[in-house]
Amino acid sequence: MNQTATKTPKTSENPHTAFPFATGSQPGYRPDEVDAFLARARSTYEGREEPGAGGITAAEVRRTAFRVKRKGYAARYVDAAMDRLEEVFFERERRAKIRAEGEDAWWAETRQLLSEVRGRLQRPRGKRFRVRGLLATGYRRSQVDAFLDRISEMFESREMMKPAEVRDVVFHTQLRGYDEEQVDALLDAVVDLILATR
Structure with a gap:
């Protein structure tokens, strides 16, 4: 009986990322830059670096852009991972702020930000x-x-x-x-x- 093999996308050999590579003429993100950033993020998450003192913050995740190259990491997978990473760091920062200043202060700051945005x-x-x-x-x-x-x-x-x-x-x-x-x-x-x- 003939069987058709299913070809799976080639992925990074780095076990911490394992993103599929871009195929054909589609450019992808430079693996060295993605891996280096995620290593910093992991170090911050594990408590080896403090946010804002060499460590990663949610705002930095949001603003980070990687250069592209042929056969780099497929952009959509990296983008999805970065979206999740930002949300994880935002939630950690929110909890830390609530522990330090209290939930009332957190919501007061959030309401102030909403007021400023609505004004604009x-x-x-x-x-x-x-x-x-x-x-x-x-x-x-x-x-x-x-x-x-x-x-x-x-x-x-x-x-x-x-x-x-x-x-x-x-x-x-x-x-x-x-x-x-x-x-x-x-x-x-x-x-x-x-x-x-x-």
Whole structure:
């Protein structure tokens, strides 16, 4: 009887990661960078490094970007692992803060962050962030405003988006677009609020 063999994706030989490699012409993340970052994350998680003093924080996980190369780690698997890693570190940091300052202080800080985010969302479209100079590019204002409208609806309906929907959003650029740092800071705050209310 003829049997068809099922080909499984080739994975890293590093037992701590074992991510499949990108196939064909699809680029992947550089294994050395991914492995080095995850080694730091593991060291922080196991208590060998303190967050913010050489150790990893949830915010750093969120902002980390890996360079790409042919036959690197398949991006979707690494991205999914990074999403989970951020949530693990966020929860650890939340618990540590509650132990140190109390749950009331944690929720007071969360409510203050929500108030600041809503204040930004309530600004008129086209004026929610600083606009770049005459010959400078920034995020396309119409795209950012449309996404922020979705975020406003999320807070009103209390039906939370997935953190990855906010983390992975991509905006085109335009002359005199929105200041990227301000937009990114707001999106970071939105992710924090989503994670805080889970």
